[in-house]
Structures are given as structure tokens and as C-alpha cells.
Amino acid sequence: MILSEEYLQNLLDKTLPQIRSTDGCAVVLEGSIAEGFGNSSSDIDFLLIADNDAELPTMPSLLFVDGRRVEVRTRSVRQIAEQFAAVTTAAADRPGALAEDLLNRCQRLLRSFPLREPELVAKVKELMSSDDFRTTVREWWAHAARQSIRYALALRQLGQEQEAAAWTEAGLLQAVKSWAADRGETYLEPKWLPEQLRRIGDHPSAARYLTLASPSASGLGADAYVTEGVRLAADLGVTGAAPGAGRITVAGAGVTTWQTGERVHVVRGRQDVFVLGDRAALAWRSLVFGRTLEQTLAAADAAGAPQAGPLIARFLRFGLVRVAWRGDGPIVPGLPLAAPSGDVTPPPSTARPIVGVGGATAGGAEAIDLVPVPARRFSAAAMTLVWSNVLVENAREDLVGALGRGQWSVARLSALRMLRFALRGVLSSYAVNPLPPDSEVVRRLSLLPAGADLDDIRAQAEHLETLTIASGPQGEAALAALDGFVALVRGATGADRFPSSFDSSDGWRQTLEAGYDWLRLGAHLNADLPIDEAGDLLSSGGAQPHAASA
């Protein structure tokens, strides 16, 4: 140990008065210093063991004694026995699933240095066979290494050589930790690995590891590094990660796919919407769970998305799909004691407007863009957008009818409705939902960012809201102005291809289909739908609501 027992006893004497109820407790030093590692900045970790079955707090006390950081933990003998029992039970079933904190706590105790009541300490350590524990740690690291190496192989197959090399590096570290554990070096944290290897002494496997410890140190290219790394991992005792055709398959990640028009959306966790560019959509649509990566890439190629590996790798990274090892379930890579595991979430898309009638705005053919609003609001806004466009057509028909009969007041109201419905669409395309009341929509355009089209829309809207219609010529001018305005709005909100719903049965069919497409996603998410209006449309048999000959 880098610190003498006398120094430690002295430190303990100064520490204990600051801790409650320590009478009769055994005390051990655990952690890196007890292992024989450590340096001047290492923490001092004391564990107090109470010879009873009390439920002692798990949180450590942090103290500063003699200028050193001292952590004091407490456990009763019962709690320690339970920890060991939990490890033994899990080890018999799935050692890889053991929580790292539990394993770490047990390891530190088993390799601790007794400072008070050594008999009690010895009694407690006897609750766990050190051979069994060594095997458990070996298998725990081997499981992590297996997952990392398998993941590296999957990434390599998807054309991600650099990332494959990085996961090989992680897998090799885990493999050598497993190998070292089998030789009694069970200390869990990887940071003292060089010291652990030094203690094991000269060994060809350790030497090989040191030459392959990182891609840069190895002097190998990424692909060669993976090949060599995978071989060494196997030699270090990691089974079940040998490369070979057909080993890796794609598996579901619980996301759902919703296509509106030609646009494909993937909803993760009922919360995040990813919109796919055209090429990304072809690759996504070619995924069939249970198929090998080779088959998957060939299917993507056949579907018009050649070299889809990098796209599929991004699906994988974002947790939209998983890879599995044939016969052994999903590959779940992780870096125990190093990094939180989980799916990557990219920054939200900055493409604007956020959504059009035919789907969310995607930033290019390869896009897998995260829509910047939650799924339910996205769905509700899209539905409202479709409906606002239908209602614009509806109001326009009313306007034309009123002008034909010289009903100027009715015409004025219809014109206002046409304006406001168009603005509902503008706000919805920026995912403003719920909408402000119609009487406020012109003012609430202030919510939207500045920009040429939007500035123009704001200016024209303020003008159109004050239109008067008291004669035929005024009415015709208002209609022309509103038609121009609607065209501007649709151009700015991606609805310029929106079918003029009531002009033709084909246009009406497309309108209905857009509505039904969005309805599927809305139903899935229990989104707020413009349901009264939707209900009218959906139950009308597709009839044009205001046409006399419907």
C-alpha cells in the first residue's frame, strides 16, 4: 500500500468521531489504495461493518480529514450477506446482467484491508467464495466484451470502420479485464489496468494487448485493427463473437413507422419523430426483422438504396433498429464504469417550416432528422394543417357564392374566414398547437421567425383583415387578393401541391388520403385532432360538403 497502516489508523481515529454509532463496528479500507494502487490524490474509502441486521444508509458520508477526501460507507452484516447472495444468484443465471455498482461494492469489500475488528471482517469475507467471485467478474467482463466485439463487427459490416475500431478497442479492454479477473485481478475500474497487468507479470497475451490497446498505438488501419482485435479477444477467452457470414441480424426496437404521402416518419418511444429523406426511407423500408445484415444490405440495394450501411448504422445509433446475434438475442453494447448507455438523440432539425401537408420537412435524401416538437403535437399540428387547407377551399366557395348573389356582408365574412383558415395553416406548419383563437391569428403570426415569406405574409394578412366588400368590383378584387395570398401561404408552408379540394374528384381523393394518412398517426398517439371538422370530412362519404350536386 502506498500509505502505512499507522497513517491509516491515525486517519481513522480522526474520522470516526465525525460518524454516528460506530461502536463495535469493524472498519476496512477499500478501493484502489487497499488494492495496492492509488496515488497522492486517491480518495480514502472506509467501510464500517455493523455486526447486526440493521438497514444502514447506502449514501456515503464525504469528509475532509488532514487535507484528504475521505468517504465513509456503512453496511450491516445482513446487508452484505444480501449483496453477496444477489451476486451469486445473478451469476448463476446471467452474469452479464449484474449491476456494476453491486459487483463493485462486493469486489471492494472482498479485497479490503482490515483496520478494526479483523475477525468480523474475515467472517464477512467468508460469505463469498473468492474463486466464485473471480469467475463472476471474468464472465461479467466477458459478456461486455462479447457485446462490444459483436457490435464492432456489425458496424464494420455497415461500413463504419472507424467506429468499429473504437468498439473493438472497448471490447479489447473488457476482454483483458476478463482475462485479468481470471488471474485474480478483479478490481473493477479500468483505470488501474496497467498496474493489474504489471502484477500479473510477463505474459504473451498481455503483451499483445498492449500493442493493440488502441487503434493509434497499434499502427494498424481501422479494418486491420478490428480483425486483429477480434482475434485477440477470442484468445483472451471471449467466446461467441467470431466473425462469420449470417451471424448478425436486424431486430426491432419498438419504434413505429408512419408514411404520409411519400414521406416516411419513424416514431421512437411515442415521443420523438424522425423524418426520413427519400434515400433513407428506401433503406428503412427494406428492413425486415430476423434477416441477416447481408440480406438487409442486399434488400436495400434492390429497393434503390445501394450502400445503405451508413444509413442503417445511423438507424442503429438512434435506437430505431437493433442488431442481434443469431441465436443469442439483441446486441447491447455498453461501456461499464465508463459511459451511460442508451440511444443517441441528435439535435433537433432546424428545417423550416416543420411540417407540410405531405409530411415533415426533411433536410435532404439521407436525412434522419429529429422533428423539433413532440410526436403528439407534431401529429395534431399536421392534422390541423391539412384541415386548414380544406377549410380555405370551403370558405372560398362560400365567398364565390356570396359574390354571385351580391351578398356583400356574407362575402366579407367568408373572405375573413378564408384569410384566417390560411393563417391557421401557416401557424400549424410551424407546429403551433393548439392554435390561438381565430380572432387572434393575424396578431399571433408574431410567434413565427422573421423571414422573407413570413414577413410578406404578416404584412398582407394585416391588410386583408381590414378589407371591405361593398360592391362587385371590390369583391372580385378581394377574391383575387385572397387567392394570391393563399398561393403565397401554400408556397411558404409546403402545401403548394395541395389539391384544390373541390375542383375535381381526384383532388378530393388526394385530400381525403392526406387526412387519413395523418389520422393513423394521430390515432396511434391519441393526438388532439380537429375532430369535429375531421368527423365531417370522414363521414361525408367524400361528398363535397357544399356542392348542390354532391
Place this chain on the structure above:
Amino acid sequence: MTQRLKVLVTGASGLVGAEVTARLAAAGHEVTAVVHHRRTLVRNDGTPLDPATVRCLPADVTRPRLGLSEAGYAELADGGIDRIVHCAAITDFGRPEEDYRTVNVDGTAHAVELARAAGAGLVHVGTAYVCGERDGLIRETELDQGQRLANGYEASKLRAETLVHKARADGVRAAVVRPSIVVGDEHTGVVRDYKNIYVVLKLTTEGRVRSIPGLYEARLDLVPVDYVADVITRVTERFDEAEGRTFHAAGAPLTLRDFSDVMAEYPSFHVPRFVPPTSFDTERLPARERRYYERIVSLYESYFRRRMTFDASHTAALGVRGAPGDGPGFLRKLIDHCLESGYLGAPPAEAAHHSDGAGR
């Protein structure tokens, strides 16, 4: 086993019949399997039934005396049959009325006659969908409520079950088991024949049919074939308790919304638009889709707007294992098996070259 029974199973080579036959034989009963076109018995998972455990009897339920000679029939009727399990039926949709009449109605009449002649207990396998287009809770005690029937299949099964009821009043001992839509195994999803609902699943997930007239809240009741066979076997073995009663063999109902949500979990699948029936117009469909719709999907249209629930109190009281509970989970198993077997999931490029036998 409490008692070794002599059981005659009609339709023994069918999906349900083969599973019932296998169960009865495994339980040590003396089983005579009536077979027609298919002379070998293959279980749902594809394994052949050991010929040593079952006696196969080539016969034809559509003909009087099952098409047997007078002597052959007399031997059967006098041979001390304890039970007749009448599984033989046409379950396909869209067949000529004549087929339904001869197999489903006349076939049942012939089974009833044999039960009468042999003094055997009759277990008639009907369908839960004799309820026709009724909504709400459908009780096992209800039969003809003046309901509207969707197709020739349902009409024939109602007539057949009515025959059984009349015969019962006339002294024939009978019980009825009514399965809902019979699909693959509860735990593996495995199914021997991809028919009926499977064809609709294929057409929609491959995007050949994009719009379906249906209500999101409509329910389809899918029941695993193994569970149906368990119910029939139990009714056969405990006939003294079951006699005179009807048993729903129903699964976990799935709404069309459940279907939509589960189908959306598979990236390559197209999820159909469910269009309210009042808004659906075949004229709006693209020509190719319209052909699929008219030849296949239209046969099932009625099922996409029904909102019934099958009460299964009698079945529960008979002590059959619990009906499958997790509808979406079960649907995933069915789909996963279809993907494994290659029935579903052909990529678009491949799909264009494959015929699904579903009409082109």
C-alpha cells in the same frame, strides 16, 4: 383420463381437426379420423400424426351415410361410437353457395344423423361469427336473433347450428363449440395454412391494398388454433357436463387500431388507411388495388366494422385454461412467424415477382 372414448372426428385433416385428433389420440382415446381429399393427417406445426394412433376412414360428409356403403355405415353406427366431433367445414370466403350448403349444412345434417343412429354425443364445431353483424356482447346462449349475416359462410354455419339445436330438441345429445377467427399457435405463432385473415394481412402489409373500409374501434377476434383444439377436446371429454350447451372459443379481441399500431412496428410494412365505410368508394381506388379489393378484401369488409365481444362464461366454467389475453402481443407472434417463414416481408423488388395466389 377418466374414460377411454371411441371418437369419430370429421374434417380431421383440417387445421382444427388435425389438432383435435392429435389431442384425443394422445389422451388415449380410440379415434377414427374421417378424411376426404387429404388422406394424411398433419399437425399445425407440420409434424405428421402417427398413423398407428389413429384410424383413418376415407368418407365424404356431403353425401348421405358419409358416402359409405350401407354395411360400412351400419358397422360405424353399431360400433359403439361415444362421440362425434364434427369439424368438417368450408371456412374460406367467396365460395359458391352450393359448396357451403353441401359441406357446411348437409355435412352437419349427416353428422347429426350418424349421432342419432349411433347414440353418440355430437360436438359440433361452429363459428362465433354466427352472430353476424350484431354488436356488443354476444352470449353463448344466443343463436338466431334475426341478425344480418355477412356472407354465405356465416349463413351456412347458422343453418348448421340451427340443425343441431333442432336435433337436440329431438333427442340427439349435442354440444356446440364456436371458435372465432382461427389463427396460429398461441406461443410460437406457427400456422400450417395461410388463409383468410393472413391473405388480407399480406395484401395490406405489402402495400397492394392501401385503403380498407373499416372503423378504428372495430374488433377482430383472433384465437390460437391450439386453444380452440383444447376447448373442443375438453368439451368432448367432459360431454356429460357440456351437453346441451354452447362454448365460445375466443381469443383476445384486437381493434383495427391495434392492428394499425402493431403493423407500424415493422419498417417494411405498409399500414392501411382505415376509411370509414360510409366514406369508402371503390371507384376512387387505383385499378390494381380495386381488383384486389373486389376479389379479396371485400369478402372481409363486414368484419372491419363489427364491434362485438364474445362472452365465454360456459367455456370458463368448464375449466378450460384461460383464453389468450394479450391481443397485440399475440399478433406480433403471428407476424413474426410469417416473417420467419417468408410468407410476409418480401422486399418490394421481390414482391413484384411473387404471386401470393390472392388474385391478380
